[in-house]
Amino acid sequence: MAFVQRDMIVETYRSAAGQMVSRGSLHRISINRTAHGKYAYRLGSGAFRKVERPPFTLGFQPAATVLEVDGDAADYISIFQSPALYSSIGGSRFDPEHWDSDALSATTDPTTLQVALSLAFAAEKTGRDDPLLMQHLGMALACCVVKLLGAKPEAGDRPLTSDNLRRVIDYIENLLGKSDLSVEELAGVAHMSPFHFSREFKRAAGMAPHRFVLERRIERARLYLADGKETLANIAYATGFSSQAHFSSVFRRLMGATPKEYQRSVRL
Numbered sequence: 164m165a166f167v168q169r170d171m172i173v174e175t176y177r178s179a180a181g182q183m184v185s186r187g188s189l190h191r192i193s194i195n196r197t198a199h200g201k202y203a204y205r206l207g208s209g210a211f212r213k214v215e216r217p218p219f220t221l222g223f224q225p226a227a228t229v230l231e232v233d234g235d236a237a238d239y240i241s242i243f244q245s246p247a248l249y250s251s252i253g254g255s256r257f258d259p260e261h262w263d264s265d266a267l268s269a270t271t272d273p274t275t276l277q278v279a280l281s282l283a284f285a286a287e288k289t290g291r292d293d294p295l296l297m298q299h300l301g302m303a304l305a306c307c308v309v310k311l312l313g314a315k316p317e318a319g320d321r322p323l324t325s326d327n328l329r330r331v332i333d334y335i336e337n338l339l340g341k342s343d344l345s346v347e348e349l350a351g352v353a354h355m356s357p358f359h360f361s362r363e364f365k366r367a368a369g370m371a372p373h374r375f376v377l378e379r380r381i382e383r384a385r386l387y388l389a390d391g392k393e394t395l396a397n398i399a400y401a402t403g404f405s406s407q408a409h410f411s412s413v414f415r416r417l418m419g420a421t422p423k424e425y426q427r428s429v430r431l
Contacts, residue, residue, distance in 0.1 A: 166286035168294060169345075170245035171301045173286040180235045189243040190259070191224040192308055194271060194279050202234035206264045214268070219276055223267040223312060225259040240283045244305055251356040252302075253309040266312060275307035293405070298346045299373040302358055323363035327353045331364070335376055339383050342403045346372055376403075381417050384410065388426040395422055 166173040172189070185191070199216040207228055216234075224230045226246045249257055259267060271279070282300050285293070323331075334352045338344055349372055350360035365371050370378075380402040387398040399410035414422050 166282075166297065168297055170248065171297065172241075172243040173282045173297070174241045174243075175239070175283045175287055176241070177238050178234075178236055181233070183232045184229065185224070186227065186229045187243065188226055190226050190246055190249060191230075192242045192244065192279070192304065193222045193224070194240045194276070195220055196238040196240065199234050199237050202232070204230065204232045204234075204264075206230055206267070209264060212264070217270070219271045221269050221271045221275065221279075221308070221311065223259060223308065225267070228260065240279055242279065242282060242301070242304060244301060248302065248305050248357065249309065252305055252358045257309055257312075259312070262312075269311050272307070272311060275304070275311055278304045278307055293373075293409070294343050294345060295373045295376055298357075299361070299371055302346065302361055306358065321355075323353060323355070323360065323367050325367075328364070328367050332368075335379060338403075339376070339380055340401050340403050342400075342405055344376060344403060377413065378417070380404065381414060384414060384422070385418075385425070385429075388422055389429045391426065391430060398422070 165175075170189070178195075195216060196218060198218045201213075202216040203211050203213040204222075205211045206224070211231070211233070216237075249259075278300055282297065282304065285297060285300070331349055331352050334349065335344070346357045346361060349364075350357040353360050353364075355363065361372055364375070368375055384398050384402045387393050387401065393401070395411070396407045399407045402410065404410035404413065411422055414420075414425070418425055420428070
């Protein structure tokens with residue numbers, strides 16, 4: 164299964180036994196969900212190295228770097244992300260193209276693994292995509308990987324001012340029906356990098372951008388439901404959900420009732 168979004172691809176698959184060569188314009192984060200009995204690899208022009216690769220080992224392949232692998236079959240999660248995202252988080256400290264290949268492999272910690280598994284689960288739920296959630300998880304993964312590989316995220320250069328926060332909130336309110344509303348788009352309104360914006364928005368608003376947008380969508384949907392003039396499908400699309408099923412699922416999770424149950428209760 165695969166999820167494809169601007170500057171991020173998430174794949175879940177079973178790698179075949181034998182040799183594999185890959186190279187791309189995005190950083191590749193790979194986590195094997197099952198152990199390899201045999202695994203050898205090399206990055207760039209280095210020598211092949213035979214290594215142990217127990218379950219949930221993370222490997223990092225820098226963009227534009229050739230990776231060659233010779234191993235047996237295993238189940239994998241691969242996540243491809245923009246180098247610009249990692250530069251915005253790690254800054255000059257994160258320079259994987261010049262690191263020794265040993266530094267680009269690590270046993271995942273529980274937080275990194277949970278974020279990667281959440282991305283994999285979302286990728287496997289075809290037709291119920293939430294682009295803003297995927298972007299939020301993608302940034303969380305990038306932050307985890309930067310820390311896991313030994314580089315501390317750089318501190319932001321300025322806080323999110325109250326004027327910029329109000330500008331972002333007004334932008335969200337005006338575009339709640341836009342299903343592909345992205346963190347990058349909101350960060351652009353605040354004139355910040357996506358990573359720094361997400362951190363500052365959470366500090367200022369008390370919740371992550373994705374959660375804020377989700378709650379505003381549900382609040383807008385509640386008004387539509389109380390009014391009773393629109394169908395559930397129309398309400399779903401008017402509030403930025405990808406489908407009626409996605410809307411109903413999120414509404415029930417946050418409100419403890421289905422949209423129809425909620426509508427009956429408020430109209431009574």
